[in-house]
Amino acid sequence: xxxxxxxxxxxxxxxxxxxxxxxxxxxxxxxxxxxxxxxxxxxxxxxxxxxxxxxxxxxxxxxxxxxxxxxxxxxxxxxxxxxxxxxxxxxxxxxxxxxxxxxxxxxxxxxxxxxxxxxxxxxxxxxxxxxxxxxxxxxxxxxxxxxxxxxxxxxxxxxxxxxxxxxxxxxxxxxxxxxxxxxxxxxxxxxxxxxxxxxxxxxxxxxxxxxxxxxxxxxxxxxxxxxxxxxxxxxxxxxxxxxxxxxxxxxx
Amino acid sequence: xxxxxxxxxxxxxxxxxxxxxxxxxxxxxxxxxxxxxxxxxxxxxxxxxxxxxxxxxxxxxxxxxxxxxxxxxxxxxxxxxxxxxxxxxxxxxxxxxxxxxxxxxxxxxxxxxxxxxxxxxxxxxxxxxxxxxxxxxxxxxxxxxxxxxxxxxxxxxxxxxxxxxxxxxxxxxxxxxxxxxxxxxxxxxxxxxxxxxxxxxxxxxxxxxxxxxxxxxxxxxxxxxxxxxxxxxxxxxxxxxxxxxxxxxxxxxxxxxxxxxxxxxxxxxxxxxxxxxxxxxxxxxxxxxxxxxxxxxxxxxxxxxxxxxxxxxxxxxxxxxxxxxxxxxxxxxxxxxxxxxxxxxxxxxxxxxxxxxxxxxxxxxxxxxxxxxxxxxxxxxxxxxxxxxxxxxxxxxxxxxxxxxxxxxxxxxxxxxxxxxxxxxxxxxxxxxxxxxxxxxxxxxxxxxxxxxxxxxxxxxxxxxxxxxxxxxxxxxxxxxxxxxxxxxxxxxxxxxxxxxxxxxxxxxxxxxxxxxxxxxxxxxxxxxxxxxxxxxxxxxxxxxxxxxxxxxxxxxxxxxxxxxxxxxxxxxxxxxxxxxxxxxxxxxxxxxxxxxxxxxxxxxxxxxxxxxxxxxxxxxxxxxxxxxxxxxxxxxxxxxxxxxxxxxxxxxxxxxxxxxxxxxxxxxxxxxx
Numbered sequence: 040x041x042x043x044x045x046x047x048x049x050x051x052x053x054x055x056x057x058x059x060x061x062x063x064x065x066x067x068x069x070x071x072x073x074x075x076x077x078x079x080x081x082x083x084x085x086x087x088x089x090x091x092x093x094x095x096x097x098x099x100x101x102x103x104x105x106x107x108x109x110x111x112x113x114x115x116x117x118x119x120x121x122x123x124x125x126x127x128x129x130x131x132x133x134x135x136x137x138x139x140x141x142x143x144x145x146x147x148x149x150x151x152x153x154x155x156x157x158x159x160x161x162x163x164x165x166x167x168x169x170x171x172x173x174x175x176x177x178x179x180x181x182x183x184x185x186x187x188x189x190x191x192x193x194x195x196x197x198x199x200x201x202x203x204x205x206x207x208x209x210x211x212x213x214x215x216x217x218x219x220x221x222x223x224x225x226x227x228x229x230x231x232x233x234x235x236x237x238x239x240x241x242x243x244x245x246x247x248x249x250x251x252x253x254x255x256x257x258x259x260x261x262x263x264x265x266x267x268x269x270x271x272x273x274x275x276x277x278x279x280x281x282x283x284x285x286x287x288x289x290x291x
Numbered sequence: 292x293x294x295x296x297x298x299x300x301x302x303x304x305x306x307x308x309x310x311x312x313x314x315x316x317x318x319x320x321x322x323x324x325x326x327x328x329x330x331x332x333x334x335x336x337x338x339x340x341x342x343x344x345x346x347x348x349x350x351x352x353x354x355x356x357x358x359x360x361x362x363x364x365x366x367x368x369x370x371x372x373x374x375x376x377x378x379x380x381x382x383x384x385x386x387x388x389x390x391x392x393x394x395x396x397x398x399x400x401x402x403x404x405x406x407x408x409x410x411x412x413x414x415x416x417x418x419x420x421x422x423x424x425x426x427x428x429x430x431x432x433x434x435x436x437x438x439x440x441x442x443x444x445x446x447x448x449x450x451x452x453x454x455x456x457x458x459x460x461x462x463x464x465x466x467x468x469x470x471x472x473x474x475x476x477x478x479x480x481x482x483x484x485x486x487x488x489x490x491x492x493x494x495x496x497x498x499x500x501x502x503x504x505x506x507x508x509x510x511x512x513x514x515x516x517x518x519x520x521x522x523x524x525x526x527x528x529x530x531x532x533x534x535x536x537x538x539x540x541x542x543x544x545x546x547x548x549x550x551x552x553x554x555x556x557x558x559x560x561x562x563x564x565x566x567x568x569x570x571x572x573x574x575x576x577x578x579x580x581x582x583x584x585x586x587x588x589x590x591x592x593x594x595x596x597x598x599x600x601x602x603x604x605x606x607x608x609x610x611x612x613x614x615x616x617x618x619x620x621x622x623x624x625x626x627x628x629x630x631x632x633x634x635x636x637x638x639x640x641x642x643x644x645x646x647x648x649x650x651x652x653x654x655x656x657x658x659x660x661x662x663x664x665x666x667x668x669x670x671x672x673x674x675x676x677x678x679x680x681x682x683x684x685x686x687x688x689x690x691x692x693x694x695x696x697x698x699x700x701x702x703x704x705x706x707x708x709x710x711x712x713x714x715x716x717x718x719x720x721x722x723x724x725x726x727x728x729x730x731x732x733x734x735x736x737x738x739x740x741x742x743x744x745x746x747x748x749x750x751x752x753x754x755x756x757x758x759x760x761x762x763x764x765x766x767x768x769x770x771x772x773x774x775x776x777x778x779x780x781x782x783x784x785x786x787x788x789x790x791x792x793x794x795x796x797x798x799x800x801x802x803x804x805x806x807x808x809x810x811x812x813x814x815x816x817x818x819x820x821x822x823x824x825x826x827x828x829x830x831x832x833x834x835x836x837x838x839x840x841x842x843x844x845x846x847x848x849x850x851x852x853x854x855x856x857x858x859x860x861x862x863x864x865x866x867x868x869x870x871x872x873x874x875x876x877x878x879x880x881x882x883x884x885x886x887x888x889x890x891x892x893x894x895x896x897x898x899x900x901x902x903x904x905x906x907x908x909x910x911x912x913x914x915x916x917x918x919x920x921x922x923x924x925x926x927x928x929x930x931x932x933x934x935x936x937x938x939x940x941x942x943x944x945x946x947x948x949x950x951x952x953x954x955x956x957x958x959x960x961x962x963x964x965x
Contacts, residue, residue, distance in 0.1 A: 051876075067565050069684075074567050077827070083871075084825045084880065090871050091880060095357060098530040099570045101678060102455055103361045118681070125681050150501055151877045158478065161358050165470040169463030170422040174342040174747050175413075177420035181377060184431035185424075194424040194449060197456060201360055230422045 040066045040128060043136045044079065046092055052148050052156075058138070059089070068129040072116060073099060073106060075128055093152040099124040101265065104200030107207065108153055109140040114204035114263045122202060122265045142203050144212035146250040157203050159249040160217060166245035167238040168221045170230050189227055196223035198266045205260035205268075211252030216260035218242050219272035226279060236283040243280055292547060292937050294950045297708040298402040303956040304384075307406045310709070311752055315759035322347035323473075325758050326510035326767065328495055330482045330537050332359030334454075334739060335722025336516030337461035338746025344468030346751060348758075351508055352465070353480045353497060355532055360462045363518060363530040364722075364742060367454025368575035368675065369438065370446035371418075371739040373411040378435050382443040384408045389957060391737060394440040394627050395702070395730020396909035396925060397959050398550070400933070400952060402709055403727045410748040411740050415447055417747055421460040425449050436580055438735035440627040440964075446736045451575055451675045457739055461746070480506070481882065482537040483781040485513065485544045485718065488773045492718035496777050498785075500882065503875040505778055507769035511761045512717045512754060515541055516746070519701035519723040521554065523890045523897065524842075525834025527698035528560060528573040534886040535893055538705050538724045546713040547935035547948065549706035549726035551893065552901035555733055555910045556843050557699030558584075558631035561682055561692075562651040566831075571697040572682055574654070575675055576735040579624045581659035581668065582692070584631070585611045586643040586652050596645045603645070603653055603691045614638055618920075622964040629732045629910045629923075630964060632696035636843050637921060639695075646693045655691035696843060700738060702729040702910065703900075706935040706950075710753035711745060714935075719754060721745035726933070731909025785874045788884050792823055792869030823869035826883040832860055833887070833894060841898050846914045850902045857898065861891045896936055896945055903947060906930045927959060 041064045049056030063079050070078075073096050080091035097105040106123040110116035116126040131137065139153065147155040185193075197220070205216040222239055225231035231238070254273060261270040299310040317325065325348050329340040332354040340352040354362060374387040387408040392399055415433070419425065425447050426434040435444040449456040468474040479500040486494035486509070494509035520535030521527040542548045559574045587593045588610050595601040614634055616623045626634075635652050638644065645651050660668050665688060669676070676687045683693070705713050705720035707727050712719050722742040729737065840853035864887070872878040907916040907923035908930070916924045933950040 067567065069564055070567050071569075071682075074569050077569055078567055081825055081827060084869060085823075087869075087871075093877055093879060097356060097361055097532050098363060098366045100366055100572045101681075102366050102452070103356070103363070103530060104358075105356055105361045120677070121681055125678070127681070127684070129684060154877065157357055161360075161466065161476070161478075164463065165466040169467045170420065171467055172417065172420035172422075172464070173345045174338075174417060174464070174751065177416050180375070180415045180419040180425075181432050183419055185427055186431050187427050187429050190424050190427045190431075193422075194426075194456075197424050197449075197459065198452060200455075201358065224424065225422050228422050228424065230420055 040068060040131070040133045042066065042075070042131065042134070044139060045136065046139045046153070047141055048092070048152055049149055051151055056149070066128055068127070070128050071099070071124055072108070072110070072126040072128065073124050093154050095154050096124060101125040102200060104202035107142055107202045107204055109142060109207060111138050114142070114207040115265050120265060120267050122200070142207035144206045144251070146212060146214070147203060147206065157201070159251070160201050160203065160214070162249060163214065163218060163242055163245050164221065167234070167241035168225070170225055171234060172230070183229055185228060193224050193227045196220045196227070196268065196272050199268050200266055202265060204263050204265060206251065208259040208263035209252065210257065210259070211255060213254045213260070214246050214251040215254040215273045215276060216264065216268055216270070218246050219276035220268045222276050222279065223272040235279065239276065239279045240283050243276070292714060292948050294547070294706065294714070294935055294948055295708060296400060296950060297710060298400070299709065303401060303405050306402050307409055314752060314756040317755055317759050317762065319347055321762045323349055324766070325349065325761060326351070327512050327514065327754065328508055328510040329353070329514045329516060330495065331362065331516035331518065331722070331724070332462070332465070333362035333364035333516060333518055333722060334458055334461055334742030335724070335746045336514070337362070337458065337465045338743050339514055339516060339721055339750045340474050341461060341464035341468050342747050342751045343754065344471070344473035346755070347473065350468070350474040351477060351510065352474055353477045353482060355479065355481045355500060357478055359465055359476065359478070360459060362458060363533050364458045364739070365455045366530065367739055368451045368573065369577035370436065370448035370453045370736040371414065371457060371743070372438065372445050372734070372736045373415045373447060373740065374408055374445060375412050375415060377433060378444045380443045382445050386443065387411060387445065390441050391728065391734060392730065392957050393962055394734035395732055396923065396962050397730065397927070397931070397954065398908055398952065399728055399730030401954055401956055406749070407728050407741060407744050410744045413748055414740060414743045418457055418460050421463060423449060423456045423460045436577060437625060439576055439579065439625045439631070440734040446577070448577065451577070451672060454739060457743065461743070482517070483540065484777040485541050486773050486777045487544055487715060488771065491716045493767050494769055494774060496774070496781050498781070501877055503873065503878060505781055507774050507778060509767040509769040511758055511764070511767055512719065514719045514721060514750065514754070515705065515724050516721040517724050519704065520890070520893055521698045521701050523833070523893050524698040524837045525830050526563065526568065526571050526838070528557060528571050531570060534889070536886050536889045538720065539889040539893060541705060541713065541715065541718060543938050544715065545938070546715045546718055547706035547937055548704070548896065549933050549935045550703035550731070550900065551897045551936070552904055552911050553702035553731045553909060554698060554897070555628055555700040555702060556632040556696045557628055558635055558696050559654060559694045560697035560699070561679065562646055562648065562695040572678065573697070573699065574679060574692060574694055576628065578654060578672060578675060581663070581671070582624065582654040582656050583613055583658060584615050584624055584652055584654055585613045586638045586645060588612045590642050593643045593645060597647065597649050603655070612643070619964045626964045627732055627734060629912070632843060633912060633921070635696055651693040651695045653691035654694045656687065657691070660688065700733055702726065702731060702733055706933070710756065711749055712753070712757065717757065719750060721750055731911055785881065785885065788868070788881065788888070789870050789874060791865060791867070823867050826868060826870065826880055826887055829860060829864045829868060830883065830887050830890070833857065833890060836860065837894055837897070841901055844912050844914050845901050847902065850898050853898045854895065857891065857894050864891065892941070899945065900934055900936065903934065904930060923962070
């Protein structure tokens with residue numbers, strides 16, 4: 040297959056970026072999007088044309104959350120429920136023009152080319168996205184009973200890989216789905232109850248402080264989430280946010 | 292070099308208790324005056340840093356990714372073992388210990404493995420307290436499943452994302468300590484060298500991967516938890532950035548490297564499909580709970596399938612060879628990984644392989660779907676099936692999966708004693724980066740167990756024992772001739788790599804004046820006369836050599852060939868590798884290049900180790916040493932030892948030291964899964 044690629048190139052956070060156009064040929068339909076970029080970089084290096092394109096990637100099996108490209112106007116491209124590394128070229132037509140951009144959000148500044156700084160997500164987690172269980176001195180695992188449907192819902196929310204597609208998809212660059220997923224995961228479980236309300240407050244405040252936008256319930260985040268995290272998590276977050284305003288200390 | 296394993300006195304089951312009772316402690320007021328460096332944020336690194344931070348030590352933690360949560364522990368799918376005996380099926384610490392020693396083909400240290408089994412239950416308690424959403428049954432109790440090499444169900448799991456959930460638990464604990472200020476996180480930083488002062492590990496040189504600048508950090512002790520070196524094979528189930536370099540620079544500075552030839556080839560991975568392929572994707576071992584592995588009984592059928600004339604569903608039941616069930620009736624599809632991998636290779640080499648390349652076997656769920664219903668199968672393995680479908684574009688609910696073995700895990704690593712301390716005082720190694728618990732083959736769901744055991748329950752004790760007398764030395768500063776020398780050496784190394792392509796090439800066009808006309812030439816491949824190659828070109832070539840001559844089956848001849856080819860390739864690399872860009876910038880090509888440099892040395896050592904080990908055990912299969920029916924043939928009289936190698940310089944062969952393995956507790960038998 041043959042493609043025309045328009046790729047965002049930017050030297051560093053302060054430099055002005057621009058699209059650069061590259062042609063690439065002989066791409067197998069079974070090849071992943073990132074493997075296609077590998078081949079482009081190989082050519083850029085061998086032909087001494089330009090520096091290879093920088094893009095974040097690691098596990099290449101859709102779980103580490105490191106990769107994330109805005110492809111033809113969609114985070115992670117035009118297949119549902121996958122990350123960029125699992126997007127295969129069979130989802131494109133031979134001869135397609137493909138526009139590749141980094142995540143665009145104030146809270147995710149560009150580092151270079153397609154690489155962005157997502158440490159804001161870590162900071163939100165540091166604000167309260169954990170259960171305070173110091174190593175040792177915890178009860179036997181089966182002393183804490185968790186109804187299966189609750190454990191399943193918590194697992195659904197915990198599947199978030201922290202890639203940032205929800206923020207990139209959102210016209211407001213809101214992180215509500217990310218925060219909602221973590222709050223749901225922890226607050227649904229009995230282990231998470233003692234800190235539940237404090238957690239909501241701290242994580243939401245940190246999210247606002249870091250420059251993420253507000254949620255206006257358009258659910259682009261849910262549509263583009265590679266792990267198909269549900270918008271119900273945002274609703275739960277909102278409910279618990281209001282609950283903590285009124286000093287409720289119980290979960291729901 | 293002296294190898295003192297420091298195994299505590301007393302009966303096996305009392306050793307860890309005795310150790311803890313006798314070890315030295317640091318009082319709380321002194322803990323915050325002691326600095327610890329932890330490199331790596333996977334299960335071992337994150338859990339160690341979180342636990343040490345919670346104790347009150349000051350910890351600096353480093354990772355090469357943009358967040359600690361990206362570490363490759365996240366990709367572990369199937370589960371984590373623990374001797375909880377929640378299923379009342381006969382499990383115990385003793386049983387888990389025995390299974391692990393046997394699974395490792397009697398090449399692991401008894402005392403370490405027993406301790407691992409002993410703390411395994413605590414890990415589950417800790418993870419549940421952190422909110423890890425393990426699978427549960429309808430009563431709200433924890434659920435279990437079986438993994439290879441065990442006849443009990445002791446594996447805890449969170450769908451097919453157990454590693455992810457455990458890592459997020461450890462990452463949460465780590466994040467809490469970062470918020471409390473006991474741990475300082477340095478993301479996108481790569482360890483480039485270890486600094487030794489007065490014979491002790493006292494600091495590291497790191498490269499900031501965003502700016503390319505070198506930085507120095509000092510501490511009273513250094514923990515390396517940077518995973519394994521499987522990417523020496525280029526194609527593996529490891530992440531792209533997983534590398535062996537942090538452990539290797541420690542080795543260069545004097546830490547012994549043990550059993551490098553023990554490389555685990557995982558039987559169930561999606562087969563290779565093209566040259567451009569960058570990695571191989573694992574399909575969890577848990578699938579072997581319900582999937583049945585087969586190839587056609589008749590060669591004609593296999594040929595017809597390879598030619599695309601027949602599909603798997605055209606082969607009637609009686610024409611299928613469920614070769615694992617046939618060869619190993621007792622364990623069936625749940626034989627350990629090394630056994631399953633070799634059996635797949637044997638069938639494919641004999642001409643029964645399927646798929647376009649003939650290098651694949653079927654993993655079939657038709658029976659399970661019939662027995663349990665599609666819903667149950669989907670609940671158990673849904674995300675794995677989806678992953679397979681997305682990659683291969685074949686629906687595994689309708690057709691059997693095609694799988695083939697691939698490099699997965701490295702049992703070898705930095706040699707450590709009972710305290711997880713390397714041969715350099717003050718340098719500790721945890722998780723896959725050390726060699727300690729898995730012998731010659733690791734059982735499924737034991738990597739997560741070991742990583743978390745080391746980090747949560749071993750290092751917090753043993754590091755404290757080491758640090759107890761360090762309160763007298765005061766703060767370690769990142770200065771002095773040792774730091775200067777190490778930093779200068781790293782700088783020289785990086786400049787040297789970049790210079791290879793620049794000098795020879797005279798003038799490089801790479802600097803920024805990319806023109807449209809030049810871009811138009813892109814679609815034509817570079818001229819064959821071009822003598823310069825990218826780093827990937829060399830890495831792929833090295834991977835092919837290693838897979839071909841030092842992979843699933845090795846012989847004296849193949850290893851000799853490997854040694855020659857590696858040397859040729861390495862020489863070529865130092866003349867013709869071309870790395871664009873500068874040191875002082877984000878430069879992924881440069882990162883790949885210095886990691887590949889280390890892979891060359893590692894590859895040489897793997898081959899040397901495989902050559903000296905004139906026996907077959909676990910993941911190391913020498914075709915000269917096998918039984919009549921093709922099973923591994925150990926030589927306990929001559930090879931019941933750990934091979935710990937000492938670095939002698941880039942151009943010198945390494946020197947091997949032996950740590951004899953003494954089995955006082957377990958009875959050594961032939962490893963038999965029939």
